[in-house]
Amino acid sequence: MTWQLAFLATLDGLAYAALVFMVAVGLTLIFGVLRILNVAHGSFYAIGAYLAASLGIAIAAGGLSPWLTFPALILAAVLVGTILGTLIERALLRYVYLKEDVLQLLVTFAVFMILEDVQRLVWGVNPYFEAVPLRLLGNISLGGIFYTNYQILVLPAVALLILVGLRLFLRTTLAGKLITAVTEDREMATAIGVDTGRVYLITFVIGATLAALGGALASPTTSLVPGMGADMIVLSFAVVATAGLGQVEGAALAALLIGLGRSFAVYLMPELEVLVPYLVMALVLLVRPEGLFGVAQRRRI
Amino acid sequence: MAGRLNAQALLAVAAVVLIAAAPLMAQWVKVLLTIALAKGLAVLGIMILLRAGQVSFGHAMFYAASAYAGAFVGRWTGGGELFVLIGAGLAVSLALGLAIGVFVVRYRYIFFAMLNLAFSMVLFSILEKFFHVTGGSDGMRIARPTVLGMELERAPFEYVMFYLTLGLVVGLAWGVRRYLASPLGQALAAVKSNETRLEYLGMSARHALLVGYVLSAGLAGLGGVLASITQGLATPEIAYWVRSGEFVFIAILGGAGTVAGAFAGAVVYEGVRSYAAAYFADIWQMVLGAVLLAIILFAPGGLVGLAERLTGRRLRGGSADPAVAADQARVGER
Amino acid sequence: MSRFSRILSVAAVGLAAAAPLALAPPALAQDAPEGAPEELVIGITAFLSGPASVFGEPAQAAADMLIEELNAAGGVAGVPLRALYVDEGAGGEHVLSEYRRLVQEEGVDAMFASISSGNCNQVAPLAEDLQMLNIMWDCGTQRIFEEADYRYVFRTQAHATPEMLATVLYLLRTKPDFQTIAVVNQDYAWGRDSWNIFLTALQALKPDVEVVAELFPAFGSPDYSAEISRLSALRPDVVLSTAWGGDLDTFVLQSAQRGLMDISTFVLPLAESSLERLGTDLPEGVIVGGRGDHYFLHPEKVGDADYDAFVAAFREQTGAFPIYPVFHVAQALSALEGAYLGAIEANGGAWPDREQVVDAMAGLTFAGLGREVMIREDNQGLEDQLVGTTVHDDAYDFAVLDNMMIFDAEDVTTPVGAESVSWLSTLGPEMLELEVDSFSHTGP
Structure with a gap:
C-alpha cells in the first residue's frame, strides 16, 4: 500500500464517514435522551434524500437558479425532521415511554415498515438522481485523480460544522443543557422540574432532522432506490454501539473509524469491505463493553 | 390451579387437532403451516431470552447457519438422509450458539441486541460474498433427502415434514415449559428483575443466560433447517437483520412470555404476510407495521392476551385481580 | 359453446371494433374451439417492489397492455387471457409458496417465472414436480438447461x-x-x-x-x-x-x-x-x-405501424420508452399464444390439454416486438x-x-x-x- 493509495483511501473514507456520522449522531442523541433505539432512523434518511431530490427537480422544472438546490437540501431536511419527527413522537412514541424497552423498539420497527411503503407509494420504484449541487461545484484534481469538490469539501465541512455546533449547543444553550441533564439522569431532571416531555420532543426532532440532513446531502451523490433506509440503519447502529450511547464526539470518531476502515478495505481486501462495520463494532465492544466513550450504567441492587 | 392448567391444555390440544386436520383440505396450506411452525420454534427461542429481559436482533443467524449446514451436508452426501440433515443443522446451531453466547452473555439490553445484530450481519455478508462456496445471493438448493432410507415423492414428503415439525413443536413446547419452570429457567426471570441479587444467591447470571441462549440458538436452528428442507432452499436473506426483527415481532404478536403465543403468532403472521403480499402487493409491509402498532398500543398481551379477554379465562398463570395481573403482565414474565 | 363464451365473443367483437390498436390485425372474434375453458389464467412473477422493480413495473404494464389488446381481438384462440402477479420482491420463499398456491388453488394454466435468476433456479424443479408449464421469461442464468433436462420448463429468451x-x-x-x-x-x-x-x-x-x-x-x-x-x-x-x-x-x-x-x-x-x-x-x-435485440429504436422495427403504435401507447401509459423486460414479456406472451394455436391445430381443432400445449412448445418460433425467437430441443430460446x-x-x-x-x-x-x-x-x-x-x- 503506497502513500498515494493511502491518501486516496483516506479521501474516499472521509466523505462516507461524514454521511454516516450525520445519521448516527441523531440516533445516539435520541437514545441518550429517550432511551429508545429508533429503528425508523433510516427512514428519515431515505425520506430526506427523496424530498431533497424532489425539490431539486421542482427547482429545475420551475426554471429557477440551480444554486437554490443548496438551500433546498437544508429545507428538505428541516421539513422531514420537524413534520415527520413531531408526528411520530407526539402520536406514537409518547404513549410507549412507560412500556418495556422491547415494545418501544418494536414501535419504531413498525414505523420503519410503514415508512418503507410510504416511500414507495409517494416516490415510486424508479431510481432518482438529482446531482445538480454536485455538478455546480465541479472537480478538483488531487494526486492525478479527480474528486468532486462536493465530496471532498462540502460533506466533511458540514459534518464538522454539525459536530462543533452540537457541542456548543449542548454545552452553552439552555435547551442543550436541559438535554444533557436528561441524558445524564432522567429522574433527577424531572425532580428538579425539567419538562421532560418537551425535551423528548425537541431531541427527537433534532435527531430526525440530522438523519434527514444526512439523506439530503447524500442525494446528489447517489441513486435513490427503495430500501436505502434499511441499509443505513444497520450502519448507524454499528457506529452508535461502537461509540457508546449518547456520545456525540464518540459518534464522530466511530464514523471515521468505520468509514476509513471500509475504504482501506476496498484497496487492500475488497472482499472484506462489507464486513468492516460489524467487525469494528464487535472488536470495540469486546474490549470496551460500553463503547469507546460509553459511560458504565449504574446497577440497581 | 387445576382449572387454569386445563384451560391451557385444552387450548393446546384444540390447536393441534385443528392443525392436523387442515392439510386434508388444502395441499399448499401444509407447506405454509410447516414453515410457520418452524419459525414458531425460532420465536420460542426469542421468548426464552425475553424472559431474561433481553432481545436478540440476530437470531436469524442460527436459523440460517443451521439451514446452510443442512444444505452442505445434503450436497456432500448426494441428497442425504432427512434426520442426518436435521441433526447437522441442530449441531451447528448449538455449537454456534455456544461460541457466540460465551461472548454475548456478558452484555445487556441494547449492547446484547446490537452484538447479536453484528454477528448475524457478519454471517449474512459471508453467505452473500463467498459466492463460489455458498451460491451467493441465490442460495443453495436442498434436494429432497431420503426419509429413513426411503425416497419419497413431493406430496408424501411434505406430509412427513408437516407431521415431523408438528411433533417437534408439541414436544419442544412441553420441554420449554418445563425448563422455564425449573430453577435455571426461573433464574432467567431473575436476570431481568435483579441480576445482582441472583448472584448473591450464588447462581451465576451469565451461566443461566448462557444456557438459555444456547437453548434458544438450538430452537432457532431447528426451525431454520426444518423450514429450509421443506422449502428446498437456503438463501442468505434468512440471516438478514429484518428477519430477526420479524421473530421478535411475532413473539410480541403472539403474546410474549407464552409458549402457545409463539406458535399462534407465527401461524397468524405467516398467513397475514402471504395474503397481504398476494392481495396488497404494494402495501403489505405497511399493513404488517400497522398491525404491530395496534397490538403494542391496544393489546400488549398479544393474541393470547386477546384470547384471554374474549374467553374470560386465565390462559396464562397469574392473579385474577386485574391490578396485580396488569403488573404481572409485563413482557416476558408469564 | 357456453352462453358466457358467446357473450364474451360478442363483446370481444365490439371491443375489437373500438380498439385503436392491436398486435394482430383487427378481426372478428374467433370462435373458441370445442372444450375450451372460459378463460386462460397465467401467473407472472416479477419484481414489483425492491430495486429490481425497475424491471418488473414496466413488464407488468406491458403485459397488461398486451393482454388487453389480445383479449380485444378475441384472446388466445378465442379464449380471453388473465394474468395474476407474484411479487418477487417479497422474497424467494414467498415466490415459492405463491407458485404452489397459484398452481394448486387458482389452477393456472401456465406460469411465467422469473426475473431473478435465483428464483428461476428454484422454480424450475418445482414446476417440473408440479407438471406446470413454466416459461422463464426474463432471468439470465445459463445454468438451468446446462445442468439438467426439463420437460415443462422453457426459456423464451437468451441467457448470459x-x-x-x-x-x-x-x-x-x-x-x-x-x-x-x-x-x-x-x-x-x-x-x-x-x-x-x-x-x-x-x-x-x-x-x-x-x-x-x-x-x-x-x-x-x-x-x-x-x-x-x-x-x-x-x-x-x-x-x-x-x-x-x-x-x-x-x-x-x-x-x-x-x-x-x-x-x-x-x-x-x-x-x-x-x-x-x-x-x-x-x-x-x-x-x-x-439483453437481446431489445431497444426502443430497433433498427428493423422502427417504421412498422404496429410497433410504433405500441411504443407510443407504452410511452403514454407509463411515461417512458420500453426497455428489455417489456420485450421479454411480449416474447413470452407470443410464445404462449403460439403454443396454444399449434396445439389446437395438432389436436384437430379441439382444445388441447396441458401435455399437448407443452409438446407444442418444442421447436416453436414466435416473435414479440423484435426478431423471431426459436425454442430449440433443450427448451432454450435462440434470441x-x-x-x-x-x-x-x-x-x-x-x-x-x-x-x-x-x-x-x-x-x-x-x-x-x-x-x-x-x-x-x-x-x-x-x-x-x-x-x-x-x-x-x-x-x-
Missing part, C-alpha cells in the same frame, strides 16, 4: 452467454487494440457469473489481455468512490460493468462526474434499461447492450443480440445507440449439451469473422 459473448465480439470489432480491462460488478450471482463468462470468452479470443482490477461492490451500494478512485489510478483501457438499475445509474453518474469515463471505454451490457434515466449524463462512446455505441441526438434528451450490430443467435449461443464456460474457452479467431447485420442510428 450469448449476451456476454456478443458484447465481447462487439468490443473486439470496435476496439481491437485495447490491452487492459477492469470489472466493477454487483456482488451476487449475476455479477460473478457474467464476469466469468465474459472473461473466459475474452481470454479465448484475446489471450494477451490484462485484467487490472476485479471489483465486486455490495449489491445496492450507494457509493462507488473508492472503486472509482482506484480505477482512476489504474487507468484501464476498458471498464466492464454488468450492473443494472440504481446501482448502474450511481456508478455511471459518479464515474462521469469524476472523469473516469474520459479515461476508459465503458462497456455496459445492461445499460439499455437505463438509457432514458441517465439522460445526457451517459456520454458518447459507451458500449451498450440490451439475437443487439449491441451498440452511444451517441447524443438533440431529438432525445438521453443517449441513443449508433453503430449497432445484431449477432445471430446460433453463432453466439452455447450449443445443446455443452457447458458455457467450457465451450467459450474453445472459441477461436473465426468468431471475429462472423457475419453480422450492422445498422446506424437514423434519428426519430
